[in-house]
Amino acid sequence: MSVIIRIVRMDDDEAPEIKEHFLGFLVASQTTGLGLSSLILNRLEELNIPFDDCRGQSYDNGANMKGKNKGVQARLLEKNPRALFVPCGAHTLNLVVADAAKGSTDAVIYFGNIQKLYNLFSVAPQRWAILKDHVTLTLKSWSETRWESRINSIEAVRYQAPNIREALLEVRDKATDALTKVEAQALAEEVGSYRFHICTVVWYDILHQVNHISKLLQSATMQLDVAVDLLMKAKTSLTRYRDTGFSAAQASAKDISDEMNVEAVLKEKRLRGTRKHFAYEAPDEPIRDAMKRLEIAFFNVVVDTTFESLKERFESLGEMRSRFGVLLNFKELDGEALSNQCDELCSTLSTEDEKDIDEKELALEISNLPSLPSSDMTTLQLLSYIHKKQLKELYPSLWIALRIACTLTVASAERSFSKLKLIKTYLRSSMGQNRLSGLAIISINHEIGKQLSYDDVINDFAIKKARRQKF
Structure with missing residues (x-):
């Protein structure tokens, strides 16, 4: 568990400044609300930080953290009613995108194909070399937890789909394994399909906007009123995108298809391919037009789910x-x-x-x-x-x-775990908890670390490690 305190630093000579201080990673042996709340209070007590002075608390959206009865925020509110709970904006926005992706089967299939693309090329150095010969922006694996970061895995496909398709065809021709040939051929057909281009454009547009807002919400100087205004603008933008986004995505997808010079193939196989992957039958009025089915089963579901989840999850933030x-x-x-x-x-x-x-x-x-x-x-x-x-x-x-x-807004706990990934590598797999937390504190609070005297630190270390005793 990452623990961070957020304060407004006041100096007579300088303007007020919002500061966040990382207090270290704590081993959470118990993940219940009682165990985690006790862990937080004990850490504050060790550092002589009175919890009565706390006026806000922010966590992710786990039930053990935000639970109204037995969650961490509820237990801490019992001890200090003025420690107001504000949900983590960045994590909540991440869950908004996750809800949108899980709301449509077509979206799940799309991200599965994106991952298959990455796996096919990354499994062998020879295939990765073929990919790099055709593209300037390589494929990336999408994150299972940070949904808005999936824009990195889509960006290469969004702007280099023809090049990726050529790389797939080259892998198919040079592969000696029959399964690899079949997989490369299937992915080449998928990347060259009109429906795949539409899904790519739609997801890139949505994730591009969400990722921008998410980065702003993770800023150490972010304020509650600014965060709410950003989310309101996101809702307004989604409303406009709901009206014109699909037609714009069709136009962009057509440009990609024209670049691949496969117009004849698309005219022949577009409806058949769309029916296969985006079949939708209304109980009363079957929709026959393939593009209409794609709009209803994919585009409307993704955008509407994003909008409703955004409205529901940020209700407490607006309150x-x-x-x-x-x-x-x-x-x-x-x-x-x-x-x-x-x-x-x-x-x-x-x-x-x-x-x-x-x-x-x-x-x-x-x-x-x-x-x-x-x-x-x-x-x-x-x-x-x-x-x-x-x-x-x-x-x-x-x-x-x-x-x-x-x-009263989100702290930089999301960023601290990114730093953890850089410090806790396979080369340091045997690192102890105290050393890990200490290195993270020095790295994250590097501005304060630069003010430390190296001579004093070395002398303290030498005294503690000295074996010869002075009599």
């Missing part, structure tokens, strides 16, 4: 943004609405004994804010503006609320 919405939309509120939203925010950040901010003071501070340089500032920009103008003493409640809002 959390609405609680802190008064920090962004206060210019649009009248006196009563401003007071009500300040009350809601203050109750969110309060317990029976303590509260972070006072609702009346917050409403008064917001109503007395000076003219801002922009009408659509983010929470971090507004915080930086107050710091720059040296107004934090005049707006203490707003100052605290903005700092809390800046920490």
Whole structure:
């Protein structure tokens, strides 16, 4: 398990800055909500970090993490009701794409063919050399867990389909094994088919947009309000793509087919091939047109499932943004609405004994804010503006609320596991847990690591390892 804390660093001379600090990898011997929550609390206690100061928690979408009754977030909320749970945006977006792919049998078959392409060439150096002779961008294996990263495996097919088909035909001609000849021939026919081109264009368009948003959500400086705005734009873009995407994909697929110079073959086999792979029969009104079947059974299913999953999975993220919405939309509120939203925010950040901010003071501070340089500032920009103008003493409640809002989003846990793959290789298979976690901390927090004195570290190491005792 990767543990990361997220703070807003405050320096008198510099602007407020969102910082994330990696605390190490922990061995999770028990994956229950009780076991994982105890592991987190023990780690914070070891580092003398009081959990009562926590105002947010973010995890992936496992039931043991986000469970409402016995999950980690529920158990930690019992200890600190102000540790608000915000689901991991990057991981949630990854599950959105996974839902879309699993919703259509045709999509599952398509990704299976993509993997078969990679396996055919990568299994032997001679075949890989043939592929590299024909393409500039090589094939890549898609990830089983990071769905949006599958754009890397589709990109080569999207822009080099004719070259890949020629490489497959060369493998077929040079292969001595009958099974290899059959597999290469079958994949060459598949890559040259019109339906395959349509699926490639559709998936590339969807994954290209999702991958861009996913990278932004994994940014260490990402804020809750910005994340929600990005997801709203993604929903709007999907709505537009639903109306014009399939016709545009057909046009792009036709260009690819024309490049392969197989128009005659497509005219003869297009409907037969499409019926074979994308058969769809409505119970009341059978659809006879092959392209219409492809649009209904593949395109509509993938886009609609993506849209609905995006809407459902990010509902809690939008709800959390609405609680802190008064920090962004206060210019649009009248006196009563401003007071009500300040009350809601203050109750969110309060317990029976303590509260972070006072609702009346917050409403008064917001109503007395000076003219801002922009009408659509983010929470971090507004915080930086107050710091720059040296107004934090005049707006203490707003100052605290903005700092809390800046920490309520996903941490960089997704990136820490990418670093783990680079450190824990087959050459270091016998590495112990303490050394692994220590190297990861140094590598991820490299900015702090550069400030360490090598001489002090060497001296401490020498003293601990010295065998000769001084009397």
